[in-house]
Amino acid sequence: MIEKILRMTGICKSFPGVVALKDVDFDLDAGEVHALLGENGAGKSTLIKVLGGIHPADGGAIVISGEPVRIRSVSDAQRAGISIIHQELYMVPELTVAQNMFLGREPMLGRLPMVLDQGKALGAAQALLDSIDMAIDAAARVGDLSIAQQQMVEIAKAISFDSRILVMDEPTSSLTTKETEALYALIERLRQRMAIVYISHRMEELFRISNRVTILRDGRYIGTRETANTTSDELIEMMVGRKLQELFTKTATEAGEVVLEARNLCRAHKLQDVSFSVRKGEILGVAGIVGAGRTELMRCLCGIDTIDSGEILKDGRPVVIRRPSDAIRLGIAMVPENRKEEGLIACGTVGFNLTLEALADFMHGWWFDAKCEGRIIADYTRRLSIRNASPETLVDKLSGGNQQKVVIAKWLASRPTVLILDEPTRGVDVGAKAEIYAIIDALAHQGVAIIMVSSDLPEIINMSDRVLVMFHGRKVAELLRKGLTQKLIMKYATGDTQ
Amino acid sequence: MSPVFTPTVQQPSLALRALAMPYRYIKPKLGILMGLFLMSATLSYLSPAFLTTSNLINVLRQVSTNANLAFGMTLAILIGGIDLSVGPVLALSGTLAAGLIALSGLPVWLAVLIGLACGTLIGCFNGFIISRTGIAPFIVTLATMQIARGMAYVYTGGHPVSCYVDSFNYLGGGYISRVPLPVIYTAVVFLGMCFLLYRTRFGRYVYALGGNRNAAVYSGININRVQVLVYSIIGFLSAVSGIVLCSRMYSGQPTIGNGFELDAIAAVVLGGTSFSGGTGTLGGTLLGVFVIGILNNGLNLLNINSFWQLVIKGVVILLAVYVDILKKRGKNAR
Numbered sequence: 001m002i003e004k005i006l007r008m009t010g011i012c013k014s015f016p017g018v019v020a021l022k023d024v025d026f027d028l029d030a031g032e033v034h035a036l037l038g039e040n041g042a043g044k045s046t047l048i049k050v051l052g053g054i055h056p057a058d059g060g061a062i063v064i065s066g067e068p069v070r071i072r073s074v075s076d077a078q079r080a081g082i083s084i085i086h087q088e089l090y091m092v093p094e095l096t097v098a099q100n101m102f103l104g105r106e107p108m109l110g111r112l113p114m115v116l117d118q119g120k121a122l123g124a125a126q127a128l129l130d131s132i133d134m135a136i137d138a139a140a141r142v143g144d145l146s147i148a149q150q151q152m153v154e155i156a157k158a159i160s161f162d163s164r165i166l167v168m169d170e171p172t173s174s175l176t177t178k179e180t181e182a183l184y185a186l187i188e189r190l191r192q193r194m195a196i197v198y199i200s201h202r203m204e205e206l207f208r209i210s211n212r213v214t215i216l217r218d219g220r221y222i223g224t225r226e227t228a229n230t231t232s233d234e235l236i237e238m239m240v241g242r243k244l245q246e247l248f249t250k251t252a253t254e255a256g257e258v259v260l261e262a263r264n265l266c267r268a269h270k271l272q273d274v275s276f277s278v279r280k281g282e283i284l285g286v287a288g289i290v291g292a293g294r295t296e297l298m299r300c301l302c303g304i305d306t307i308d309s310g311e312i313l314k315d316g317r318p319v320v321i322r323r324p325s326d327a328i329r330l331g332i333a334m335v336p337e338n339r340k341e342e343g344l345i346a347c348g349t350v351g352f353n354l355t356l357e358a359l360a361d362f363m364h365g366w367w368f369d370a371k372c373e374g375r376i377i378a379d380y381t382r383r384l385s386i387r388n389a390s391p392e393t394l395v396d397k398l399s400g401g402n403q404q405k406v407v408i409a410k411w412l413a414s415r416p417t418v419l420i421l422d423e424p425t426r427g428v429d430v431g432a433k434a435e436i437y438a439i440i441d442a443l444a445h446q447g448v449a450i451i452m453v454s455s456d457l458p459e460i461i462n463m464s465d466r467v468l469v470m471f472h473g474r475k476v477a478e479l480l481r482k483g484l485t486q487k488l489i490m491k492y493a494t495g496d497t498q
Numbered sequence: 499m500s501p502v503f504t505p506t507v508q509q510p511s512l513a514l515r516a517l518a519m520p521y522r523y524i525k526p527k528l529g530i531l532m533g534l535f536l537m538s539a540t541l542s543y544l545s546p547a548f549l550t551t552s553n554l555i556n557v558l559r560q561v562s563t564n565a566n567l568a569f570g571m572t573l574a575i576l577i578g579g580i581d582l583s584v585g586p587v588l589a590l591s592g593t594l595a596a597g598l599i600a601l602s603g604l605p606v607w608l609a610v611l612i613g614l615a616c617g618t619l620i621g622c623f624n625g626f627i628i629s630r631t632g633i634a635p636f637i638v639t640l641a642t643m644q645i646a647r648g649m650a651y652v653y654t655g656g657h658p659v660s661c662y663v664d665s666f667n668y669l670g671g672g673y674i675s676r677v678p679l680p681v682i683y684t685a686v687v688f689l690g691m692c693f694l695l696y697r698t699r700f701g702r703y704v705y706a707l708g709g710n711r712n713a714a715v716y717s718g719i720n721i722n723r724v725q726v727l728v729y730s731i732i733g734f735l736s737a738v739s740g741i742v743l744c745s746r747m748y749s750g751q752p753t754i755g756n757g758f759e760l761d762a763i764a765a766v767v768l769g770g771t772s773f774s775g776g777t778g779t780l781g782g783t784l785l786g787v788f789v790i791g792i793l794n795n796g797l798n799l800l801n802i803n804s805f806w807q808l809v810i811k812g813v814v815i816l817l818a819v820y821v822d823i824l825k826k827r828g829k830n831a832r
Contacts, residue, residue, distance in 0.1 A: 304716060325718035334716070342716050345709030347776040356706060356717050359699045368697040410717075 003066050005030050005195045006051075006165055011060035013046055020046040024060075024221045026214055028165065028195040033187060035198045035210035035227070039239055039399075039429035043219040044199050048167050051197075052084040053077035065164070083158030084167040089150050093143030098125035100142050101157045128156045132186060148179035155186065159193075166190065167197040172205060173427065176290040184209055201427065203232045215239055240431045247430070248462035249438040251445070255465065256280030258316070259449040260332065260418045262301070265310035270296040272473045274310075278418065278449045283440065285464030286453040287489050293473035294453045295337055298420050301451075302327040302334040314418075328357070333416035335407050337423045337453075343407040344395050351377045351391030353406050357414035380409040384439060401432020408439065419443060422453045437463060457486040471495045529825060530768065530785045533818065534792065541796040548799055555676060561791030562684040563588075565784065566739045567762035568769075569691045570732035572783045575766050577708045577728055578775030579635035583624065584736045584762060585755030586646035591617040592740030593650050593659060596750030600661040610669070614737045620646055621733020625726035643759075650752035659750040670745030680742050687735065692780050700727060708775030764815050765790055770822055789818070 006028040013021040021043045028034050038044045049055040051062070053074045062069050069080050077084075091100045098121045099106075106121060125138035134152045142150060151171055158166050168187075172180045187196060187209055198210055206213055207227055215222040215238040222238050236247075261277040271293050278284045288294045299305040301312065303321040312319055314330050321327050327334075336342035345353055354377050355362075362372035377391045384405040389398055395406055404424065411419065421440070425433045440463060444450055454460050460467055461484045469477040469492040477492040524531070542549040567584045574581045595613030598604040604612075620642060627638045661667075672679045695701035703724045706714040714721055744750045768786030771778025793814060797807045 302716075303718075323718070323720075324716055325720065328718040336716055341710070342712045345706050345713055345776065347709045347772070348705060352702070352705065356702065359702055363697070363699045363702075366698070 004028060004063075005065060007061075007063040008047075008051070009061050009063075011047065011050055011062075012058045013050055013055060014058055019219055021050070021057075021219045024216065024219070026221075028197065029211075030195055031191050032211040033191055033196045033198050033209050035200060035206045035213045036216065037200070037206065037213050037235060037239060038216035039431060042216040042239070044216055045169065046219070047216065048084060048169060048197070048199065051077065051082060051165075051167065053082075078161060081162065081164035082167065083161055083163035083165070085151065085154045085158065085169065085171060087169045087173065089147070089154060091142050091150055091153070094141065096122075096139050096141055097129070097136060097145070097153050098122045098138040100153060101125045101128070101138075101160060124160070125156070128160050129153075132156060132159065132189065134186075146179070147174050148176070148182065151175075151183070152186070155190070159190075164194050165197065166194050167199075169199045170201065171198075172200065172202065180205075201429070203235065206235075207232070236430055239429075247434050247437065248459075249434070249441045250283075250463055251441060253281045253283075253441075253444045253465070255282040256447065259314070260301075260451075261313040261316075262297075263311040263313070265297065265300060265312070266308050267296065267300060267305065268308055270305075270473050271300065271307070274470075274473075274475050276468055276475060276478070278451055280417075280449055281444050281447045282465045283444050283450045283452060283463055285460040285467040286451060286470065287455075287457070287460050287467055288470035288493050290455065292470040292493065294470050295422055296473070297470070298334055298422055298451070298453060302332050302420060328414055331415070331417035332420065333357070333411035333414050333418070334420040335404075335411055335422060335424060337426070339400075339403055339407050343410075344403060346394075346396045348395060349391060350381070350386065350389050350393050350395055350398070350406055353395050354380055354391070354409050354413060357410050361413075376413060380413060384409045384412075385435060399429070399432070401428045401435070404428050404432070404436060405439075408436070412443075416448065418449045418451065420451045420453070423455065424452060425454075425456065425459060457489055460484075460489065461486065469493050526770065527782055527785060529821060530770070530782070530789065530818070534785060534789055537789070537792055537796065541792070541799070545796070545799040548796065551676075553795070553799075555678065555681075557791055557795045558681045559678045560795065561787050562678075562680040563739045563743060564758070564761050564765060564790065565684045565787045566687055566735045567732075567758055568765040568783050568787050569687060569780060570735040571759075571762040571766045572769070572771055572778060572780055573691075573695070573704060573728045574635065574732055575708075575763075575771050575773060576704050576775055576778055577725060578711070579628065579725070579728070580639065580763070581621075581624065581729060581732045582636065582639040582759045583620065583643040583646055584732060585758035586643050586650065587617050587620050587733055587736040588740035588743070588755040588758060589752055590620070590646045590650040590653070590740070591737035592742075592744035592754065593654055593750035593752050595741045596661040596666070596744045597653060597659045599663055599666055600659050600750070606663060606665045606669075609666075610741055613741050614734060617737025617740065618730050618734040621730040621736070622726060624733070625729030628729065629722035629725040647752075654750060654752050656752065658752070660748060661744070661750060662748055666745050667748055668745075670742040670747075680746070683738065683742065687738070688780065688784060691731075694731075695780060700724065704728065705776060708777075710776070761790060764811075768815065768818050789814075 004027045008024070008026040011021050011024045024043065024047060026047065036044050036047065046055060050057045051071065053071045053076050056072045062071060064080050071077050071080060092103070102121045102125070122138050129136050129138060132155065134156065136145065136149055136152060142153065145153070171183060175183065190196065200206060210227050212224055213227055213230065213235060214224045215235065217239060225235070256279055258277045259280050263275050265271050265274045274297055286294050296305065300307045301321070303324045303326050306322055312321060319330055321330070340346060355373060358376050361376065362369040386402050386405045386409065389402060395403055398406065424440070425436055428436065440450060440452070452463060465481050467479045467484060467489065468475055469479065469489055471493060472495065479488065547553055570584065571581060591613040594616050595609045598609035598612060599606055624639055624642055627633060628635050670680055674682060695704065703714065703719050706717065706719060707721050707724050711721065740755065743754060765786035766783050767773065768789050769778065769782030771782060793811060794807070797810060
């Protein structure tokens, strides 16, 4: 039998009040890509932090290449040949690629203390980048690189540590399709020299690149499957711990009159001549690759950006939307793409965030109606089933799914007639996804016109009544629900209009 | 999932909430409350003069100026800003009011109104520049700090302006039974500010802006207006303090208020307000004000050399904030 590169057995880890990991096993063969799957809070990140020495384990054993090791700190982990590429990239944007790669272990010039050998660092960094065929200039400023390129630099850095184990935590979450492909190709080459632990939410991705999948749920080990011998349904069921009835809820709705109409919207370099309309009770999907102008279009509709020319009609009347408050007054609400940066006040409580759009309901100038505030909070917490949270819980402490529900609830409290959802289920686990779809469906039933921007094609296909496809700031197709396929959408989304 | 939209209201019993409420507000402040208590206990042991009514009233009056400034500073720090100009604005407004009475013979009420307006306007100017130009609050208020100080000197030619007018002197020197008027003003300011911050939309917007600027913009909040209002309030409070101080000293002193901004910032930070904005309370700031005030008073009572007092104050601030950080770190271990 070939010796495992890594064997973790019986790993336990508790934090005050929470058992994060209980008796978790994990192992790695040489040259494999082993995916780690689980809902948010299932313990994936904690397991990785145990391996990386950020949170030393309370119990259990770690054996690397047959030798038991103790990992109590990050430097222990580095010495054991473990490199972790975190979801958030930890790089200094003002420094060059080479400087970042050798941060903290800069080559010195001769015996003079404190004098850096910039040339040597530059050469070594460039050699490393070239060795993985990355067309990145080692002298470039990291802040000028794309997220994907920064990730490649992190990978090159991991290689420079001579790591045997590389951990990638949701590496594709902010990459475009093309960049993702490049990453897959790189992983394919890397597996010759190191074993890879790959954390992801995206099912297709796991089937594409991993050899095995280990599933965690609620901090426990559920099982390991050979990717070749499993199905995504089986994995999802293992993840959520129940039979998945149906992920998507889409009950037929009758579209009413046109609520919002856009005519020939233009914005320099972003939008060209975009026209569309959305009806009462209708779900309009907006598809396209990253950078196609979908988010830009939505930003114009809700007044974050302004249009250069064109016309917006609300309920048949032309309207001018210059700032977000204009849109809100017209009943147009947007749940933005990045809930952390644009949607939530992270250091605020659930109640604070929920009521931000409904303040006028209970704060009338000098008069404050605490009862009404409590009612609004209780109402929306229940309606959107925001769980494990009291109104005083900080939103920071919630899972991604619950955070997203708070953002949706916040905007629902403004009682919109048009609700724009930009990537409504990004970074949300499967269980919460199903709930969010049900909420969207229920809203459509109530007569809210819904515009849903999404890069998740199954989501677009299963939820939309109509789909708008954008490419390079233009609308290239408008497709009906009937006969929608991923292939058809992708054809238009990639600009292939033949 | 079952039907999503059937509104029902469920709330814990009133009695339960009434019990839980005070503890919830006190809990995060337990550390500083303990510190305050220990400090007071030690002082009353070391100095018999400390725990007397007259000394305590004295402490209250001494802290009233810093309290006004610190309440305003809390708003600035909550929105992720800062106001360094409070000391000079205080000096300018006070001197202006005293000067208008003594030199120009204006009626007291009018002079006081003009003084208040002057402070508010400078604050408004701060807020306007900060929100429209995007220059960092630190820089903008550093500049107005010089401008206001300079204007105070220009106005009086650098000399103090004596102002012996009974009704004016009463403003800062009067009493209601045994309570000095400045203490009453500060109490009113505290209640008013609490109302503004916790009971109005403006208050929510302050927290939203400091917590996440982008989310605030996306939520349709006019963040420019919030900033202008915050800095105007600070200017107004500085003016109140300046007029009260000048009235108590029977003169407009263009040099007063040196370093006041630092005491105010120290109180805010001691009170647990985060420097990155978004979290903090006025109650915490009030406690911070008391820590600094009692420390000053105690060190005086114990006859400690005023140079050493500075050193001790600095060390206490460092320690207190560090303990606070340790506490937070413990909570966020996960």
